[in-house]
Every structure is written in C-alpha cells, then in structure tokens.
Amino acid sequence: MAMAGRPPFLAVALLLVATVMLSWGGNVEVAEAQTPVFACDASNATLASYGFCNRKASASARAKDLVSRLTLAEKVGFLVNKQPALGRLGIPAYEWWSEALHGVSYVGPGTRFSPLVPGATSFPQPILTAASFNASLFRAIGEVVSTEARAMHNVGLAGLTFWSPNINIFRDPRWGRGQETPGEDPLLASKYAVGYVTGLQDAGAAGVVDGALKVAACCKHYTAYDVDNWKGVERYTFDAKVSQQDLDDTFQPPFKSCVLDGNVASVMCSYNKVNGKPTCADKDLLSGVIRGDWKLNGYIVSDCDSVDVLYTQQHYTKTPEEAAAITIKSGLDLNCGNFLAEHTVAAVQAGELSEEDVDRAITNNFIMLMRLGFFDGDPRELAFGSLGPKDVCTSSNRELARETARQGIVLLKNNGALPLSAKSIKSMAVIGPNANASFTMIGNYEGTPCKYTTPLQGLGANVNTVYQPGCTNVGCSGRPQGGARRPHAARRRPQAHRGATGLMAEGDQRKFHVGRIGFI
Numbered sequence: 124m125a126m127a128g129r130p131p132f133l134a135v136a137l138l139l140v141a142t143v144m145l146s147w148g149g150n151v152e153v154a155e156a157q158t159p160v161f162a163c164d165a166s167n168a169t170l171a172s173y174g175f176c177n178r179k180a181s182a183s184a185r186a187k188d189l190v191s192r193l194t195l196a197e198k199v200g201f202l203v204n205k206q207p208a209l210g211r212l213g214i215p216a217y218e219w220w221s222e223a224l225h226g227v228s229y230v231g232p233g234t235r236f237s238p239l240v241p242g243a244t245s246f247p248q249p250i251l252t253a254a255s256f257n258a259s260l261f262r263a264i265g266e267v268v269s270t271e272a273r274a275m276h277n278v279g280l281a282g283l284t285f286w287s288p289n290i291n292i293f294r295d296p297r298w299g300r301g302q303e304t305p306g307e308d309p310l311l312a313s314k315y316a317v318g319y320v321t322g323l324q325d326a327g328a329a330g331v332v333d334g335a336l337k338v339a340a341c342c343k344h345y346t347a348y349d350v351d352n353w354k355g356v357e358r359y360t361f362d363a364k365v366s367q368q369d370l371d372d373t374f375q376p377p378f379k380s381c382v383l384d385g386n387v388a389s390v391m392c393s394y395n396k397v398n399g400k401p402t403c404a405d406k407d408l409l410s411g412v413i414r415g416d417w418k419l420n421g422y423i424v425s426d427c428d429s430v431d432v433l434y435t436q437q438h439y440t441k442t443p444e445e446a447a448a449i450t451i452k453s454g455l456d457l458n459c460g461n462f463l464a465e466h467t468v469a470a471v472q473a474g475e476l477s478e479e480d481v482d483r484a485i486t487n488n489f490i491m492l493m494r495l496g497f498f499d500g501d502p503r504e505l506a507f508g509s510l511g512p513k514d515v516c517t518s519s520n521r522e523l524a525r526e527t528a529r530q531g532i533v534l535l536k537n538n539g540a541l542p543l544s545a546k547s548i549k550s551m552a553v554i555g556p557n558a559n560a561s562f563t564m565i566g567n568y569e570g571t572p573c574k575y576t577t578p579l580q581g582l583g584a585n586v587n588t589v590y591q592p593g594c595t596n597v598g599c600s601g602r603p604q605g606g607a608r609r610p611h612a613a614r615r616r617p618q619a620h621r622g623a624t625g626l627m628a629e630g631d632q633r634k635f636h637v638g639r640i641g642f643i
Contacts, residue, residue: 157239157279162214165500170213175489178499182334185498186489190482195468198478201485202451202463204424205232217497219424220459223268223285223323223338224303224568225249227275233282234272236571240280240512243271244520245565245572247528249288249315253305255530258318264527265322267520269337274510276338277503283495285323286341286391286424286459287568290316290377291348298349302566309373313380316342320385331506336388336494342381343391344426345402345413347374350395359436362396370397379417388421388491392455394429401433404446409454422487425450427459434462448475456484516573550587553579556594 163176170176174188190198192212200207204219221233227243229235236242246252246264253261275281289303290312305315325337347363347370350356365374381387390413392403402408403425413419433439434446447466450458458464470476492498496505503509534541557563561575582588593599 157237159277159279159502160215160217161496161500161502162212162498163500164213167213173212175493175498182490182493183486185493186486189489189498190486193485195471195478195481198481198485199464199467201488202456202458202467202481203461204427204457204459205461217492218282219284219457220427221272221282221285222568223272223287224289225252225264225566226268226570226572227272227281228568228570230568230570231282231286233284234275234570235280237280239278240275240515242571242573243275243515244268244517244524245570246524247531248302248566249305249319250293250302251531252527253311253315253531254533255527256311256314257530258314260527260530261315261318262322263523265319265340266325267322267523269323269325270510271515271520272338273502273507274512274514277508277510278512283336283497284339284341284389284491286343286389287323288316288319288340288342289344290342290381291344292374292377293349294373295349297353299351300349300567303568305377309376312377313384316377316381316387317385320381320387324386324388326386328506334494335496335506337507339388339421339491339495340385341389341391341424342378342385342387344393345378345390346370346393346408347397348393348395348402358394359432361394362399365397375412378413382413382417382419386420388494389424390419390421391424391426391459392429394426394432396437396439401429401437401439403429403455404433404439404449404453406453414454422456422491423454424457425455425459428462429460430455430458430462431460444470444473444475448480451476451480451484456487521573545585548586550589551582553582553588553590554593556592556597556599558590558592 163170163173165171173192174180175185175192177185180188189212193201193209197209200209206217206219208214208216218231218233220231222228222231225246225248227234244267246268252264272281272283272285276283288305289300291300291304292309292312293301293304293307305312320340320342323338323340325331326335328337331337347365348358350361350363351358378390382390392405392409395402397405397408400408409423413423430446430450433450434443440446440449443462443466447463447470451463451467451470467476467481471478471481489498496502499505501508557578559577559579561577564577565572565575579588579590
C-alpha cells in the first residue's frame with residue numbers, strides 16, 4: 124500500500140476530527156513477564172504421549188482422539204465460551220471471547236491490558252476505514268491487529284479467537300451499531316470482510332504450516348441483523364421479514380465472501396429471527412448454507428446468550444433442553460453464555476439430542492484450537508513465538524492508524540475556502556461538545572489506546588485555538604454553552620465544528636437519535 128505524502132493543514136485538522144492519534148511516547152512500566160495459556164506441555168511425558176498432543180497428526184485426528192477421552196459431563200463444558208480446565212488431561216481453562224473490531228479490545232473477557240502491555244493500536248471505526256475503498260489497507264490493518272494480539276497472547280494477556288469483524292449491512296441509519304460496520308453497500312462490506320479477515324488470520328505468514336492461523340477471526344452477526352432497540356422493538360425478539368432475493372443480494376454477500384474468499388475461522392449467528400426462525404436454530408442457514416453451500420472450515424458460535432434468548436424471550440421452544448437440542452442439531456458449535464453447559468446433558472438424557480451431535484460440535488471447536496497451536500505446547504517456542512510487548516504500539520503501527528484516517532476521510536464539498544494553511548492562520552475557533560473529547564473519539568468495542576489525543580489538542584499543536592463547547596452533550600438538549608451560540612471569538616476565524624454523536628446515543632443496545640445530534 125502506497126503511503127500518502129504529508130497532508131496540508133486542513134487534512135491534519137480533519138484527521139484529528141475523524142480519529143485519535145495514538146502513541147505511547149514514553150517508557151513502558153516494567154512488569155513481570157506473564158505465562159501464556161496452552162495445553163500439551165512438552166516437558167510432561169504423560170501429556171506428550173496423548174494422541175491429541177501429537178503435532179505430526181492432523182488436526183481432525185487429534186481432535187477425535189481428545190473427544191474419545193471425555194465423558195459427556197466433560198464434553199458439555201467445551202460447548203461454551205468459558206471453557207473449564209480439565210486437569211486430568213492437562214488442558215487449562217480457555218476463554219473464547221475476545222474482540223478486535225478496530226484493534227485489540229478489552230470488551231471480551233479473553234483479553235486484558237496490564238502494565239506489561241498498557242494499550243494497543245486503535246484504528247478508526249470500520250465505517251471510516253471502509254470509506255477508503257482500499258482492500259490492501261483492510262488487510263494491512265488486520266495484520267497489525269493480529270500481530271499485537273499474538274504478542275499479548277504470548278504474555279498471557281489475550282486469547283486466540285477474536286469475534287470480529289462486524290459485517291452487517293448498515294441499511295438503516297437509526298441502528299446504533301452502524302459505526303462498527305463497513306456501511307450499507309454489500310460489495311464494499313464483502314471486500315472489507317475478506318481483507319480484514321485475511322490479514323487478521325495471516326495464514327500465509329512465514330513459518331505457518333498449512334491450515335494454521337495466527338488468530339481466528341469471526342464474521343458476525345449472521346444474518347439480516349440491524350436492529351438493537353427502536354420504539355420497543357428489540358434485537359432479542361425482532362423477526363426480520365426478508366425475501367430470498369433481498370437475502371441473496373443484500374444481507375448474505377458479505378458472509379459468503381467472508382467464508383469462501385476470506386476462509387474465515389468462524390461465523391456468529393445473531394439474536395434475531397429471520398422469517399420466523401431464530402438464526403441460531405435455523406438448520407438451513409447454519410448447516411445448509413454456511414457449512415453445506417459455503418464449506419466453512421471452522422466453528423459456528425452464537426451471539427452472547429442468544430440460545431437462552433430463543434427460549435426465555437422468543438419462546439421458540441417449550442423447554443431449555445429443547446433449545447439446547449435444536450441449536451446443536453442445527454449446526455451450532457459454541458455458545459457464548461452458559462446455557463448449553465447447563466442443559467445439554469439433560470437434553471441427551473431426554474433423547475432430544477444424541478451424544479454424537481455433541482461430539483460433532485466440540486470436534487469443530489477442538490480443531491480450531493489445534494490450528495491455532497493451543498495444543499502444541501508453549502507458544503513462545505512456535506511460529507509467532509518471538510512476538511511480545513515490543514511489537515505493540517510501534518511507530519509503524521501508529522502511522523498505519525494515521526494513514527487509515529487520512530484515506531477514509533471524505534470531503535463532500537469545498538466552497539473554495541480549502542485547503543487551509545497553518546502559515547496563514549493566526550488562530551482557529553474550535554467549537555463543539557466533542558472537540559475536547561478523548562474516550563468518545565475512540566468508538567465502541569474499543570481497547571485502551573496507546574495514547575489519547577483530543578481534536579482540540581491536535582489542532583492546538585498546529586495553530587492557536589479558541590475553544591467553546593457550545594453544548595454540554597452531543598444532543599444539545601440544554602442551553603448553548605459559552606455565551607452566544609456562535610461566540611464572538613469565532614466570527615472572523617476559521618472554525619472547526621465538532622458535533623456529531625457519542626456512545627451514549629449510539630452503540631450496542633442503543634438506537635441512533637436521528638434529528639437530535641448537535642452541530643453548532
């Protein structure tokens with residue numbers, strides 16, 4: 124990917140409005156090294172003798188050997204994201220849920236930051252990144268994020284399974300999670316999915332054997348999902364009425380490309396129903412399309428608590444055992460939540476589900492962990508083993524975040540006033556409730572960035588500024604702040620207005636408040 128030259132002052136100003144530039148700029152606090160989580164410790168002769176620890180065997184053969192050693196009560200523990208430890212086989216606990224929407228995130232319980240790695244590179248939200256229409260950029264971002272994720276895994280701070288990206292179609296601007304997506308265009312969303320997933324999994328990296336992955340990506344939320352909460356209609360009970368043509372032309376293409384062209388490791392089914400059926404209980408959508416038509420080489424996971432939701436809120440089944448049975452038989456392998464761990468044994472005992480169905484699901488999960496090296500011993504002795512804290516928040520990673528913001532910015536109209544030049548401007552008025560915001564600028568599904576920089580701070584580094592918040596919040600629900608709506612200080616100065624929205628109005632489980640966003 125060619126890097127653009129240094130932009131004029133206006134581009135710098137727009138860049139700082141669009142994203143927050145990140146750098147540690149200081150010494151990292153020294154902390155003790157942490158031990159990564161892994162199975163099949165080579166120093167243990169007993170463990171080394173197990174078939175599932177034989178690195179020369181295929182992943183499927185190793186997974187089959189492991190499943191054969193488990194009781195039913197043990198098996199159901201491997202159907203949920205919080206995988207329990209199994210001491211008798213030397214298998215440690217593992218948390219499947221990690222997030223990497225636009226950088227390594229702390230949202231999922233599988234990843235955390237510490238003094239050893241206090242932050243990670245934060246890229247712009249996908250809605251901006253996708254506007255670059257640059258497929259090589261999408262892949263480059265994925266490679267950086269997975270490098271930082273592996274570096275954190277090697278010191279015990281991150282998992283290997285990341286439930287990103289979100290490739291839902293952003294058809295309705297009232298949806299609060301639009302910022303997470305590549306936008307409304309199925310073609311662009313498809314290209315974004317393939318690029319980001321390919322970079323994130325980095326299967327072609329040096330030293331990686333055939334079928335192995337750097338980390339495992341997940342394309343979500345499958346399918347026709349774009350409602351969280353609107354006038355009493357919630358994602359947990361929403362039934363998307365979609366024609367087959369609209370499904371094929373609009374909602375499915377990003378997922379199809381993600382599986383066929385991106386070779387993604389996982390697909391996540393959503394909370395909602397599609398034409399009367401919960402997606403996580405729809406055998407046609409899961410086994411028929413994802414595994415049958417698209418040949419997914421990976422696992423299918425539910426959105427968090429969606430198996431519980433189809434029983435307790437959608438009332439799709441009469442008993443929890445029936446809910447456990449129908450989801451697993453439909454093709455679900457992993458439940459984000461604990462529902463399957465609690466009700467699957469009873470479902471088998473009641474004859475609603477066979478133990479072979481359970482075996483199929485956990486085999487898919489184990490194969491994925493085999494491909495990620497979880498059962499290959501200490502990851503520091505394997506491919507990517509040299510990665511560590513030194514590879515997080517590097518100057519090149521931060522520069523890629525800056526370049527991403529440059530390429531994603533779209534100037535809709537220029538009335539002749541642009542570009543501005545710092546040499547000819549004595550001062551600039553910066554107005555708006557988000558002008559001096561830091562956390563808000565990062566977006567949701569965030570991680571701790573390398574450093575927070577507000578738009579006001581960034582602009583102030585280039586030119587003298589006069590600042591007025593204008594409103595106390597992005598909804599501008601109260602009286603204007605700082606005196607008049609357009610402060611006298613701003614009337615003869617170039618002005619940077621920073622209104623837009625915020626995470627209290629837009630985000631997971633929220634609707635976007637159309638018509639209430641304050642631009643001064």
